Each structure stands twice: as structure tokens, then as C-alpha cells.
């Protein structure tokens with residue numbers, strides 16, 4: 001029946017088609033549980049080489065309930081204060097799956113520390129978020145399966161204590177930053193901004209049982225109410241006047257802009273992180289990144305997301321939600337030019353590349369570094385030091401200054417005494433020689 005030559009050809013072609021289809025599928029198979037890998041390469045010039053991901057942790061309990069809080073008792077919350085909840089774990093697991101799908105062509109399906117590095121602030125909820133995320137990003141495949149009872153494998157997460165972490169936690173001491181922030185907050189313009197919300201702050205202080213003096217104080221209270229509302233806990237009557245209303249929402253959102261309000265604040269707060277990222281982009285594109293990784297992940301906070309976006313002049317006033325995620329992607333085009341695109345995913349929608357000010361959605365790396373030069377510290381530690389001009393009397397440490405001054409005066413006295421003796425002797429000698437001549 002299949003003896004006719006043209007029929008044989010037809011079968012052969014069909015078999016080849018089926019085989020190549022199966023092969024293509026198996027190559028993509030790991031990442032492709034749901035949907036197809038996103039064809040991001042089709043929309044932007046160049047080939048994707050490297051991505052930096054910065055995300056916020058998932059759903060958590062309130063950090064610190066307010067004194068009159070009817071839900072302020074520990075018994076209402078399954079975990080401790082400010083901890084990741086089961087919902088938060090699920091959210092990050094889902095984001096991990098989404099990242100696997102998006103970067104399936106960048107990240108091999110088997111884990112190796114030569115492909116990825118994960119860094120977290122030293123806070124339980126961000127560490128646990130990174131773990132949940134990696135459970136989705138690196139479900140063990142093939143050789144990585146080590147125990148068939150558990151669909152998970154250990155992946156290292158690096159961290160350092162907050163007080164010594166100027167990069168991600170951005171909580172290492174920086175006196176020049178504190179000075180700059182204090183002068184912003186005491187400026188007439190800023191005081192006028194605060195004054196506008198005086199009635200709201202007074203209301204929140206009275207009802208909440210704790211002074212609310214700043215945007216940040218108000219943001220914390222808003223956040224506790226936000227979480228309790230999310231958990232369907234009935235909020236007290238007084239909150240109806242403020243919670244979910246325009247003014248408090250604005251104040252809570254605005255608080256995220258303060259820590260990076262001026263370019264100098266942005267430079268000292270978000271600058272070290274941006275500098276590291278840009279440096280790695282440079283090394284990757286010149287072939288000197290070791291190990292030659294393709295993905296670098298930072299697990300952090302809403303404040304991190306907001307200050308990075310603000311330093312990049314890409315922040316639109318809002319409260320970054322759980323698992324809000326910035327992706328900074330490096331592509332290389334046919335002419336070998338490194339190009340950077342920045343995405344922000346804060347909803348379930350597919351993110352679009354952001355319009356980098358003065359450069360567009362696909363920005364040559366050299367130009368990018370130029371554009372943001374004002375927020376890239378040259379020597380962060382030195383820049384964090386206060387010059388004496390900025391200091392108050394106490395800060396300038398007058399005791400030390402006086403001590404040094406006294407030492408200098410004593411040294412000068414000794415020196416002049418020495419000189420005096422020297423000249424006396426010389427004069428004496430001269431004198432004697434003259435007298436001898438006489």
C-alpha cells in the first residue's frame with residue numbers, strides 16, 4: 001500500500017517534522033510547565049546575556065501593631081511579627097516559576113553556582129522568600145533529584161548582617177546620609193509638606209495611641225491596617241475616616257520617596273547597589289565576569305524597590321506590593337554593543353520595558369552609566385564621612401580637636417625653642433669670630 005515513491009517521501013517528511021517538534025519541545029520542556037517561554041528576545045534588539053533581579057518579600061504579618069490595635073495580640077497571627085506567611089511562600093514560589101519560564105533560555109535547568117548567585121538581606125522574611133522563590137525557579141530535574149519524596153533542592157542564599165551591609169540592606173552607618181536626610185526634613189519646603197497633613201497625623205496619633213509625626217510613622221500604621229484588612233479582620237470604626245482614603249494612601253506612598261528624595265540621598269542609599277550591578281554588566285559584556293554567571297538575585301524590601309526605582313528616576317509614587325520585582329537585563333547586539341533594559345513587575349500582567357530617561361527602553365551600557373553617574377558613588381565610605389563644615393559642635397568632637405591643637409602648639413613650642421638655641425649658638429659663634437677678627 002505504501003509502495004509508491006511519493007508516499008514514502010511524504011511519510012519521511014512527516015516523521016522528520018514530528019521528531020524535530022518533539023526535540024524542540026524537550027529542549028524547552030523543563031521550563032515550560034505552563035505556557036511558552038516569553039519571546040522577549042523578539043521585542044528588543046540583541047541577545048539576552050544576563051539579568052539582575054531585585055524583589056520584595058511575599059505576604060507577611062504586621063511588623064509592629066499600634067497600641068490600641070484590637071488585632072494587636074500575638075495569638076491572632078500564625079507566625080511572629082513581620083514574618084512571611086504561607087501565602088507569602090506561595091507568592092514567591094509562583095514568582096520563581098514565572099522567572100524560570102521567562103529565563104529558560106538563559107538559565108540551564110540543572111543548578112550550578114556558576115550560573116546564579118542569590119543575595120538576601122539578613123531578615124527572616126526575605127531569606128524565606130528567596131528560599132520559596134528558588135523552590136519554583138529550580139525544581140530538581142534529572143541529576144538534581146536527590147530524594148523522590150521531596151520536589152525541592154537546597155540552593156545557597158548569601159547574606160550579611162544589616163549593620164555591615166551597605167549594598168542591599170543599606171543600613172551600614174553613613175553619617176553624611178543622615179546629615180543630608182536631616183537637612184531635607186528640616187527644610188522649609190519639607191516642613192510645609194508635613195504641615196499639610198497635620199490634622200491627619202493628629203487624628204492617627206490620638207486614635208492609634210502613639211505619636212504619628214512623620215510620613216514614615218503614618219506609613220507604618222497604614223501598613224498594619226492594610227494587612228489586617230487583607231486578612232478580613234474588622235477594622236475599628238475610626239479607621240473608616242482615613243484608611244483606604246486618598247490622603248493616608250498618598251502619605252504612605254510618599255514615605256517611600258523620602259529615603260532617596262535628593263540625588264545625594266539616592267547616591268548614598270541606592271548607589272552602592274546600582275554601582276555593583278553596572279560593574280557586573282561591564283564585566284559580563286567584556287567577558288571578564290568570574291564565574292561567568294547569567295543571573296544575580298537580590299531578595300529585599302519595598303524600600304529597596306522604591307529607592308532603586310527612584311534613583312533610576314523611574315519611580316511612580318506607590319507602595320511596592322508583595323513580590324514586586326525589578327529586572328535589569330543585559331543584551332548584546334550584532335555589533336557587540338551591550339544594551340540594558342529595565343522591567344518592573346508589580347502586577348500579574350507581563351511587564352513592559354521601562355523608558356529609561358533620555359535613552360529609551362534599550363539603553364547602551366556606556367550611556368546608561370553616564371546617565372546615572374550622579375548616583376554612582378566613587379568611594380562610598382569616604383563620601384559617607386562628614387566634613388567638619390557639616391557638623392555640629394558635639395559631632396565635630398571638640399575634645400579630640402582641642403587635644404590635637406594642644407599637641408600642635410606643644411610641638412611648635414619645642415621647635416621654636418630648638419631653633420632659638422640653634423640661632424643663639426650660631427650668633428655666639430659669629431659673634432666670637434667677629435671679636436676674634438677685631
Ligand SMILES: *[C@@H]1O[C@H](CO)[C@@H](O)[C@H](O)[C@H]1NC(C)=O
Pocket residue numbers: 219222223224226243244245248249252253319
Ligand atoms: C496603604 O494603604 C493603601 C490602601 O489600602 C494601600 O494601597 C497601600 O499599599 C498601603 N501602603 C502600605 C505601605 O501599606
Ligand SMILES: *[C@@H]1O[C@H](CO)[C@@H](O)[C@H](O)[C@H]1NC(C)=O
Pocket residue numbers: 230231232
Ligand atoms: C478575605 O475574604 C475574601 C472575600 O471573602 C476572600 O476571598 C479571602 O480569601 C479572605 N482572605 C483571607 C486571608 O482569609
Ligand SMILES: *[C@@H]1O[C@H](CO)[C@@H](O)[C@H](O)[C@H]1NC(C)=O
Pocket residue numbers: 314315316317318319320321344346347
Ligand atoms: C505598579 O507600578 C506602576 C509603575 O511604577 C505604578 O504606577 C502602579 O501604581 C503600580 N501598581 C501597583 C499595584 O503596585
